[in-house]
Amino acid sequence: MSVVWENRDLFLSGFLRSLEIIVWALAGSLVLGTVLAVLRVSPVPPLQRFGAIYVSVIRNSPLTIMLFVTAFVLPELGLNASFFRLAVLGLTLYTAAFVCEAVRSGINAVPTGQAEAARAVGLTFAQTLTAVVLPQALRSVVPPLGSVVIAMQKNSAVVGAFGVGGDLFSVGARLTSAQGFAAAPVLTGVLLGYLAITLPTGALLGLLERKTAIAR
Amino acid sequence: MSAPAAVLYDAPGPRARRRARLLSAASLLAFAVLVVLVVLRLRETGQFEADRWSPLFWPGDESFPVVWERIGLGMATTLLAATLAIAFSLVLGVTVTVVRLLLGRTLRLPLIVVVEVLRGTPVVLLIFFAWRVLPQVGIDLSLLWYLVIGLTAYNFVVIGEILRAGVAALPRGQREAGLAVGLSPRQTLLLVQLPQAFRLMLPALISQLVVIVKDTSLAAVVLTGPQELLRVGSQLAEFFRAPLQAYLLVAALYILLNSLLGRLAVVVERRLSTSTGGRAPRRTALAEAAPGGVV
Numbered sequence: 001m002s003v004v005w006e007n008r009d010l011f012l013s014g015f016l017r018s019l020e021i022i023v024w025a026l027a028g029s030l031v032l033g034t035v036l037a038v039l040r041v042s043p044v045p046p047l048q049r050f051g052a053i054y055v056s057v058i059r060n061s062p063l064t065i066m067l068f069v070t071a072f073v074l075p076e077l078g079l080n081a082s083f084f085r086l087a088v089l090g091l092t093l094y095t096a097a098f099v100c101e102a103v104r105s106g107i108n109a110v111p112t113g114q115a116e117a118a119r120a121v122g123l124t125f126a127q128t129l130t131a132v133v134l135p136q137a138l139r140s141v142v143p144p145l146g147s148v149v150i151a152m153q154k155n156s157a158v159v160g161a162f163g164v165g166g167d168l169f170s171v172g173a174r175l176t177s178a179q180g181f182a183a184a185p186v187l188t189g190v191l192l193g194y195l196a197i198t199l200p201t202g203a204l205l206g207l208l209e210r211k212t213a214i215a216r
Numbered sequence: 217m218s219a220p221a222a223v224l225y226d227a228p229g230p231r232a233r234r235r236a237r238l239l240s241a242a243s244l245l246a247f248a249v250l251v252v253l254v255v256l257r258l259r260e261t262g263q264f265e266a267d268r269w270s271p272l273f274w275p276g277d278e279s280f281p282v283v284w285e286r287i288g289l290g291m292a293t294t295l296l297a298a299t300l301a302i303a304f305s306l307v308l309g310v311t312v313t314v315v316r317l318l319l320g321r322t323l324r325l326p327l328i329v330v331v332e333v334l335r336g337t338p339v340v341l342l343i344f345f346a347w348r349v350l351p352q353v354g355i356d357l358s359l360l361w362y363l364v365i366g367l368t369a370y371n372f373v374v375i376g377e378i379l380r381a382g383v384a385a386l387p388r389g390q391r392e393a394g395l396a397v398g399l400s401p402r403q404t405l406l407l408v409q410l411p412q413a414f415r416l417m418l419p420a421l422i423s424q425l426v427v428i429v430k431d432t433s434l435a436a437v438v439l440t441g442p443q444e445l446l447r448v449g450s451q452l453a454e455f456f457r458a459p460l461q462a463y464l465l466v467a468a469l470y471i472l473l474n475s476l477l478g479r480l481a482v483v484v485e486r487r488l489s490t491s492t493g494g495r496a497p498r499r500t501a502l503a504e505a506a507p508g509g510v511v
Contacts, residue, residue, distance in 0.1 A: 043228065044239040046247065060474040061467045062430040064437055064446055069467075072459045077261050150336075157338035161437045169341060173438075176348050183348035191337055191345075198336035 003181050004189035007171075014171035015193050021088055021156040021167060022197070026149065028092035033099025040104050051100065058097035063155055066090045067162050087159045091152070098148045106141030107133070139212040146205035153197050168193045258460075268458035272465055283452060290448030291469065297360055297432045297444060301367035302425055308368065309375030310410070316376070317383065317405055334373045339431055342366040344438045359441040363432060371428055378420045382413030415488050422481035426474045433470070445469060 004011060040051035058066070070090035071083060081089075110133050118128040160169035172190035176183045228236065258264060271279040316327055334342075343366030350362065357365075386409055394404030414421070433446035441447070449466030453459040 042239075043232070043236045044243055045236075046240050046243045050243075050247070057467075057471060060426065060430075060471040060478075062433040062446065062470060064433040065449075065463055065467045065470065067437075068446075068450060068453075068459070068463050072453070073463060076459055077257055077263070154336075154338035157340045158434065158437060161340045161344070161434075169338070169344075172341070173344065183345070183352060187341065187345050187348065191333075191341060194338055194341065195333065195336045199332070202336070 003175070003185050007175065010171050010175070011168070011189060011193065014166060014168040014190075015196070017164075017167040018156055018160065018169075018193070018197070021091070021159055021164070022153050024088045025091040025095055025152060025156065025159075028088075029095035029099050029152065032092065032096035034103055036096060036100035037103035037107070040100065041107055055097045055100055058094055059101075063091070063094045063158055064162070066094045067159065071162070084164050087162055087164050091155060091159050095148065095152045095155070098151070099145065102144040102148050103137075103141055105144055106137040106139075109140040110136045142205065142209050142212055146202070146209070149205070150198050150201055153201060154194065157194065263460055268456065268461050271456050272452065272458070272461055279456075286443075286448050286452070287445070287465075287469070290443055290445040291473075293360070293442050294429070294432050294445040294473075297363050297367070297435070297442070298429045300364045301371065301428050301432070304364065304368040305371040305375050305428065308372035309379060312372060312376040313379040313383070313410070314402075314405060316380065318402060331373050331376065334369060335377070337370065339366060339370045340434050340438050342369045343434055347439055359435070359439050363435045363439060363442065363444075367428055367431055371424065374424055375421065378417050378424065379410065379413050381420075382417035383409050385416060386412055415485075418481065418485050418488070422478065426477055429474055429477065430470065 036051050036054060039047040040055075042048060067087055067090040070093065071086045074081075074086060074089075079086075114132055114136065115128055118132040123131065156167065157169040160167035161173070164170065168190050172187050175181045175186045262268075266274075270277040271283050274280060312327070312331070316324055316331075319327065343363055346365040346369070347359070347362040350357065350365070383405075390408055390412065391404055394408040395401070399407065432444055435442060435444055436446040436450060445466055449462050453462035456462065
């Protein structure tokens with residue numbers, strides 16, 4: 001493991017780069033995914049249809065294809081951005097479909113009687129949504145959304161492997177391929193780096209889940 | 217009107233229906249404008265030139281037979297890798313579930329650590345790990361096998377977790393009844409609990425199988441082979457200078473493959489739920505929110 005210690009600066013910068021990918025993709029996919037979920041539950045059929053098609057296309061095709069499309073096809077169509085931004089865009093577009101499904105399942109999990117009761121006591125649509133439906137929906141969204149977030153953190157390694165460079169995975173690949181260090185210790189270091197991201201997130205989500213859990 | 221909408225709205229009256237129609241028309245118009253803009257952009261950048269499409273889609277083109285032979289081989293390789301990884305993951309997943317549920321509290325601990333570590337690791341890293349580390353310890357395999365080993369190392373754990381959640385979701389009475397009629401704990405698990413858990417978690421299991429099929433394409437990013445579908449696709453994209461067309465085609469093939477898998481799931485589920493003559497266990501919210509299908 002001395003390889004890891006000797007190259008600790010490299011590992012640290014890789015770790016930070018991975019976090020950078022994760023934070024951008026998380027912010028983007030939460031916003032886009034929520035918008036898609038709103039489209040899917042809206043009373044407007046074309047919007048519902050659009051959301052449904054987007055989700056089923058993305059869920060059935062690999063992230064790698066999405067990355068190839070955003071990184072190589074979009075520039076071909078005249079969209080010029082850095083490789084990093086294009087790859088993060090790919091991860092965002094991909095993750096958004098899963099966020100959408102998690103949020104939608106949360107809204108679905110609220111029993112119809114809740115909204116009916118709210119309307120029956122005279123709450124307006126906005127009050128029904130903000131005071132009755134959404135607080136309950138958010139609670140049941142936590143577990144599925146948590147697994148989406150963790151999956152996305154791990155997918156950030158795909159973005160790295162894809163050639164963004166500088167992230168945790170790329171550091172491991174470079175040290176073992178170009179500089180010929182023994183693979184096992186270096187990759188164990190990389191693995192520990194990812195676990196340092198995924199395990200605390202998992203623990204945090206577990207805590208949040210217990211805090212927000214309600215008996216139904 | 218779909219189910220989620222029913223939670224949020226009353227049955228629409230004439231005014232709400234009119235408003236929905238108006239919004240529908242507006243959004244269709246917006247889509248139309250968007251499509252026109254995209255098409256114009258595509259034309260401007262020369263995406264409609266015949267050279268870019270005909271080798272892939274026009275049977276009369278001289279490259280067409282060779283191209284599709286390559287795609288066929290790529291498809292076969294993808295299927296082979298996926299089938300192997302799925303088979304190994306299922307066998308190991310069932311094994312790890314059985315072992316974990318039968319072991320005592322202290323013996324279980326190291327297993328839990330392994331499961332948690334593998335679950336928190338990116339699949340790409342496991343594939344890369346297999347490719348880099350196995351040859352150094354004297355295990356020389358073809359690239360396909362490194363892909364299969366990496367995929368299996370991750371997915372057997374996930375499948376094990378899905379099955380464990382399934383066993384946990386069964387009514388307590390199932391296990392108690394098994395023990396009461398004199399089956400050993402092992403027999404109860406294998407003959408009573410696991411078969412039901414398997415059926416209960418079938419949707420989650422199938423989405424994990426879709427994930428495996430999709431993840432075979434990671435080989436195109438981390439390894440130098442094998443010639444699976446996505447690698448063939450990017451070679452075609454480069455050779456014909458047609459990334460849009462090639463990736464469109466490859467994506468369509470993956471979607472086709474995975475929706476066939478989904479269709480298969482429906483058939484299998486129907487078979488399973490009628491073959492025993494008994495009542496299928498009710499699908500719980502837990503099965504819907506299972507950890508599968510999110511990579």
